[in-house]
Amino acid sequence: MKIERFDLIIVGAGPSGLSAAIEAAKRGMKVVVFDENARPGGQLFKQIHKFFGSKEHKAKIRGFHIGEQLLQEARDAGVKVELNATVVGLYQDREVVVRMGEEVHHFKGDAVIIATGASENMVLFDGWNLPGVMGAGAAQTLMNLYGVKPGEKVLMLGSGNVGLVVSFQLLQAGCDVVALVDAAPKIGGYGVHAAKVARTGVPFYLSHTIKKVEGTDHVTGVTIAQVDNHFQFIEGTEKHFDVDTVCVAVGLSPMSQLLKMAGCEMEDNPKRGGQVPIIDDYGKTSVPGIFSAGDVSGIEEASSAMIEGRMAGVAAAEYLGFMTADEKKTELDKLSTSLESLRQGMFAPKNRGKNITETEEGIPISTNLLSKGFVADDEIERYPGVIHKAGIHPVIECTQNIPCNPCQDACNQGCISIGDNITALPISVKDSKCINCGMCVASCPGQAIFLVDEDTGDGKASITLPYEFLPLPEVGAKGKALSRKGEPVCDAEVVKVRSSKAFDNTSLLTISVPKEYAMKARFFKAE
């Protein structure tokens, strides 16, 4: 049996695996990346929303564009990616067994990096395996990779970032999302992700879960019911929805089987999503020459997966003598700083499971946002992004400490301030002059910024909001303004529509509403 040898073998061509490969190839290593998929990129190409973070993390760029940049960088570095290649075995001596089509091949790596990502969790309920029930990832694959609607009427189970983001993407694909349901009493994902779904009119049912999915050959309906503190159904709280699809987004689990097979020391760590290898800060496992990076060593995000990948690539390069210990230290210190800045704020891995009731600034968190998906009228005024003044100015409804600051970078007029700590709440600066360029609105990954003029004369106010749906309303279109909750509150007329390359497919809709609704109207629905 012939065994081909590589300096470095990487399993998984997602953001972490590709990043690792780039770093190693740049240092002259002979690298191969295996991926079981027909396309490289892992989860990244399904992410069509703008990413959080700061400039160094490629914030405000859409996930699939980050994927394209990463692939280009990998090609430029001469990385070899073998697709349709499933790694089925990894042994302590770093022998890698790969199934390609009908054949099984053996390879040997002087170092191996496992970057296999995560798989979706499932919950069991009556009818969970009926056609029409699918993972949120499956829905995302169908609509964002293949242009096929997962269903017409969809109920989403799970309010973490995946559930929230996929719900929004379903709306963008033209599906009707009838409800967003979660057994937990609080929304798990970013408030800004929830708010952009809620304002379109999708109702949130927290402390609820699926009792039964109905249908004989495929899904025709679903019944949810409220649960008590012990997750037991409360009699008489059932609600029925006619749907053809139920999407499940109840978390991800690291796909760490290969690491276990190779004899790496493992631990069960709920903060990292389940069975994960015990690693040092740069991905080194207990088995010499085997490293891991990305979701497989702890569920996080693509932004952090890319940095972890680069770290593992650098660590492997130094392990094999392709760079000196000093060079390694310089590189890793840089990457650590960047990674640390992402791992801050309310949603940081270290804060998982904690009950956070105040922001870093000492402002109470909106309880309505956590239970209903939107900040209530009597809560919104307490945040530093929400101010009142004459003329057009940004109203920034970003109320939780998340690692994100593109809004500050977007404004060259000094109207928005976050400071050096990127998790701080954005401040709408009173003493500044907004020139209505719209860059902040389009750059905000949370779609949380509105340009408000509380008095445009003749008893009206104008509100400019981000809009990522089709058809795009035209100037003169009449309809209703919706509240943060997604309820019609008053008549509205579209007075301006802006699209530009710099806005990257986020259009800016300016609506005119009666002046008393300046702080209530947050979405537009055409008649």
Next chain:
Amino acid sequence: MGRISQHPILGVQNEEKKIVTFKYDGKDMQGYEGEPIAAALKANGVMVHRYTMKQHKPRGIFCAIGRCTDCVMVVDGEPNVRTCMTPLKEGMDVRTQYGVSDKPFDQQ
């Protein structure tokens, strides 16, 4: 169900792809060359891909990334083909799978 003809972020999807004709349970159906068979079936409103061996329960697309095997069908005579991973080709013969056969249970 159906196709997303115009997407606010992705624009016109599948624009440059070739339309091919394949057979689904003996009937002519169309899809784009190279897309997963499962995507073409979904776009045509097909929900059931197979029935389980023992309890004869229907199954359809579940993970869409080749992990769960819920989507397997009989393709060109071969059973257990994961339709979410297999590219569609002109003239393919795609059939509902009953257990591991393309014949309904009462004819097996």
